[in-house]
Amino acid sequence: MKADQKTLSTITNILRQHVSKEAKIEASTNLEADLSIDSLKSMEILAAVEDAFDISIPINVLSEVQTVEDLAIQIDKLLKETE
Amino acid sequence: MGLFDKFKRIENSLKDLSQYSDSFFNVVLEQIISSTEAVINGKTTILAGTNNYLGMPHRKECIDAACQAIKEQGTGTTGSRMANGTYAIHVELEKELSHFLNKKHTIVFTTGYSANLAVLSTLVGPKDVVILDADCHASIYDGCKLGGVQVYRFKHNDVEDLEKRLKRLSNKADSILIAVEGLYSMLGDRAPLKEIVALKKGYNAYLLVDEAHSLGVLGKNGRGLAEEQGVESEVDFVIGTFSKSLGSIGGYCSSDYEKLELLRFASRPYVFTASSSPANIAAAQKALEIIQKEPQLRTRLWENAKLLYSRLKEMSFTIGPEPSPIIPVRFKEIPRAFAAWNGLLENGVYVNMVLPPATPDGTALLRCSLSAAHTTEQVESIARAFESIKNLA
Numbered sequence: 001m002k003a004d005q006k007t008l009s010t011i012t013n014i015l016r017q018h019v020s021k022e023a024k025i026e027a028s029t030n031l032e033a034d035l036s037i038d039s040l041k042s043m044e045i046l047a048a049v050e051d052a053f054d055i056s057i058p059i060n061v062l063s064e065v066q067t068v069e070d071l072a073i074q075i076d077k078l079l080k081e082t083e
Numbered sequence: 084m085g086l087f088d089k090f091k092r093i094e095n096s097l098k099d100l101s102q103y104s105d106s107f108f109n110v111v112l113e114q115i116i117s118s119t120e121a122v123i124n125g126k127t128t129i130l131a132g133t134n135n136y137l138g139m140p141h142r143k144e145c146i147d148a149a150c151q152a153i154k155e156q157g158t159g160t161t162g163s164r165m166a167n168g169t170y171a172i173h174v175e176l177e178k179e180l181s182h183f184l185n186k187k188h189t190i191v192f193t194t195g196y197s198a199n200l201a202v203l204s205t206l207v208g209p210k211d212v213v214i215l216d217a218d219c220h221a222s223i224y225d226g227c228k229l230g231g232v233q234v235y236r237f238k239h240n241d242v243e244d245l246e247k248r249l250k251r252l253s254n255k256a257d258s259i260l261i262a263v264e265g266l267y268s269m270l271g272d273r274a275p276l277k278e279i280v281a282l283k284k285g286y287n288a289y290l291l292v293d294e295a296h297s298l299g300v301l302g303k304n305g306r307g308l309a310e311e312q313g314v315e316s317e318v319d320f321v322i323g324t325f326s327k328s329l330g331s332i333g334g335y336c337s338s339d340y341e342k343l344e345l346l347r348f349a350s351r352p353y354v355f356t357a358s359s360s361p362a363n364i365a366a367a368q369k370a371l372e373i374i375q376k377e378p379q380l381r382t383r384l385w386e387n388a389k390l391l392y393s394r395l396k397e398m399s400f401t402i403g404p405e406p407s408p409i410i411p412v413r414f415k416e417i418p419r420a421f422a423a424w425n426g427l428l429e430n431g432v433y434v435n436m437v438l439p440p441a442t443p444d445g446t447a448l449l450r451c452s453l454s455a456a457h458t459t460e461q462v463e464s465i466a467r468a469f470e471s472i473k474n475l476a
Binding site: 043055 | 228233234244247255443
């Protein structure tokens with residue numbers, strides 16, 4: 001399953017504000033291993049993502065999220081549910 | 084891949100941390116002297132890292148009650164509450180807790196952890212939503228996980244953030260349960276319960292408050308934060324534990340909902356575990372009686388808490404947001420926190436070392452906790468020990 005490009009791009013822009021300027025962010029980038037996003041930072045990022053899409057993300061889905069694209073796929077699913 | 088390979092990260096972390104302290108992972112209380120002192124590494128040490136807020140584990144009345152219960156009823160029940168494990172003493176304590184908390188129904192569980200596990204895994208299900216404070220205890224998270232409910236976190240004590248989630252989720256679930264704690268175990272701060280109650284009413288949600296650290300500590304009669312903030316009747320489910328201010332082991336859930344009783348039949352952590360031993364229940368009963376008779380214990384606890392808080396503040400440590408029997412002292416660097424923890428132990432004071440990710444803000448914490456049983460001299464000794472490691476903060 002592929003993520004919507006618009007979703008991916010919004011998430012990437014949010015991530016850029018929370019990680020170092022040099023960090024390379026692609027769909028396959030691992031949030032924890034490549035971007036060093038810890039549990040505290042992840043909460044800030046998720047809050048920003050939630051506000052950007054006006055949704056709430058259940059923590060239950062986070063166990064399936066490792067990469068930027070994984071997160072985008074979960075957001076797409078949640079957006080579909082709210083339609 | 085071997086079964087234990089998944090623990091590689093933990094193993095590596097332990098290896099990293101062991102360079103700072105040999106004893107950190109192996110602290111043994113070799114001899115318990117009192118509620119506030121024990122022998123550690125052969126040395127008498129002040130205990131300032133427990134949850135022993137009122138000194139109950141060493142109260143003669145509690146010890147006598149526990150001994151009497153063992154003599155009369157044996158050392159263990161050997162069965163679950165639903166089988167042969169409900170003794171008259173369990174039922175008595177349920178009635179006493181209901182009376183104390185002004186709630187109609189109470190269920191006693193084997194531990195505080197299992198109280199949250201039992202209630203949250205059963206009361207709410209996959210069609211419901213739980214919105215919990217991000218700093219809630221692991222037992223709340225675990226209970227939700229076991230029951231498969233959709234879980235959403237709001238920023239710690241941030242009422243606006245909670246409302247944002249309530250707005251988004253109010254039409255998307257059968258029921259919404261908000262879960263918060265009375266006094267948070269790491270930062271020692273209170274939940275803004277009045278504001279949360281207002282939101283609960285506005286969005287037709289249920290409210291669960293875990294008063295594990297606030298029972299016997301907050302409120303005129305020691306009933307917790309809901310009593311202190313005058314909102315007891317608005318709390319749908321009160322969770323508590325016997326292992327802190329009551330100095331025993333066990334947990335409870337109290338509610339005015341008559342159907343709470345159905346949880347006894349539906350909740351696996353209630354049905355499939357052995358009940359608390361008669362000694363634990365008898366000690367909790369006696370401690371509950373003492374809490375009601377001796378409000379001066381709470382006064383003493385708060386005097387000690389305020390004294391240490393002001394001493395640490397005078398020394399410019401970065402401490403918790405408000406005076407509390409739980410005082411976190413922050414250290415930005417983990418090696419310095421370890422050095423400070425070791426330094427305190429060498430100066431005869433034991434506190435809890437809390438490391439990320441268990442800390443709410445990613446820093447290392449030395450968690451101090453006070454007891455009504457601490458003498459003023461002991462509190463001053465704790466402060467002096469902190470003075471000696473001030474350069475590490």
